[in-house]
Amino acid sequence: MSNNSLSRRSLLTGVATAAAGAGLAAAGSAAAAAGAKPSSPVQPGGRAGHYLTVADGTVIHYKDWGSGQPVVFSHGWPLQGDAWEDQMFFLASHGYRVIAHDRRGHGLSSQPWSGNDMDTYADDLAALMNHLDLKNAVLVGHSTGGGEVARYIGRHGNARVAKAVLVGAVPPQMVKSPTNPNGLPMDVFDGIRKGVLEDRAQFFMDLTIPFYGYNRAGAKPSQGVRDTFRNQGMQCGIKNAYDCIKQFSETDFTADLKKIDVPTLVVHGDDDQIVPIDASGRAAAKLLKRGSLLVYEGAPHGLPTTHKARLNADLLAFIKA
Numbered sequence: 001m002s003n004n005s006l007s008r009r010s011l012l013t014g015v016a017t018a019a020a021g022a023g024l025a026a027a028g029s030a031a032a033a034a035g036a037k038p039s040s041p042v043q044p045g046g047r048a049g050h051y052l053t054v055a056d057g058t059v060i061h062y063k064d065w066g067s068g069q070p071v072v073f074s075h076g077w078p079l080q081g082d083a084w085e086d087q088m089f090f091l092a093s094h095g096y097r098v099i100a101h102d103r104r105g106h107g108l109s110s111q112p113w114s115g116n117d118m119d120t121y122a123d124d125l126a127a128l129m130n131h132l133d134l135k136n137a138v139l140v141g142h143s144t145g146g147g148e149v150a151r152y153i154g155r156h157g158n159a160r161v162a163k164a165v166l167v168g169a170v171p172p173q174m175v176k177s178p179t180n181p182n183g184l185p186m187d188v189f190d191g192i193r194k195g196v197l198e199d200r201a202q203f204f205m206d207l208t209i210p211f212y213g214y215n216r217a218g219a220k221p222s223q224g225v226r227d228t229f230r231n232q233g234m235q236c237g238i239k240n241a242y243d244c245i246k247q248f249s250e251t252d253f254t255a256d257l258k259k260i261d262v263p264t265l266v267v268h269g270d271d272d273q274i275v276p277i278d279a280s281g282r283a284a285a286k287l288l289k290r291g292s293l294l295v296y297e298g299a300p301h302g303l304p305t306t307h308k309a310r311l312n313a314d315l316l317a318f319i320k321a
Helices: 003-019 081-093 118-131 144-156 186-211 223-235 238-250 254-259 281-287 308-320
Strands: 050-053 059-065 070-074 097-101 137-142 161-167 264-269 291-296
Touching (some): 050 118, 059 118, 070 118, 081 097, 186 238, 281 291
Parallel strands (some): 070 137, 161 264
């Protein structure tokens, strides 16, 4: 392992005990929502917006703006669909229909005790895609959401998908294992679990520092961005947040990546302190049949916010190509 990789790992391990990283996805019980057939949208508690009830009774909240070719966004941990607002506003303003859901347990969606696993996340996305009858869609996933996109295609195929984009995404696998020697050690993720259980409000606030690269020379920390991250994290149910750590860290997406046969853009910052590029973005691009890698020099994990103008332009160009 290179000195750069070791320094990234050391930083992540240190941050994990006080404030570590993740944005992010491993295996489990698909039974809850497998083959889910959604009911009509509901509005629990009288809240305005779009809601979809899936097979196990979980209510999924989503936003649906604009018209044109659909672009569907999957967010990172512990955030919600609003994490994509910069990209959604931009693309909707350029003639696209943009859709972003809150993963089960996150944002305004239900907080079920069970079903917090990657297979069910993918099945919930499939239920939404089927309910809206989306065709020729572009799927965009950040961090854990990138794992969700890969697992969706792995389980449900490419029939509704024209292209895919993985941004700072967790595939092929985050945790170190015999088949993934460049991954991060399990104690990093154990530290994240500890932080969530002990004081997750402070943990999420501290996590914003490496997440957005605010610990780097020349960075301009935004308290508003930090507060927004913490507030979104606190809308995630604690059980759902805790269970998702195993999913973003241990899930092996290798087989899913190999099943993606649509053009796929991999965008990753080479200073990502949360999901290091060598074991994720660069490795994922090599497994894709029609993948291309776009490296943002010096960019952190939270590049949809810190590098939003560049990402917006790159997304538009990729979709139009």
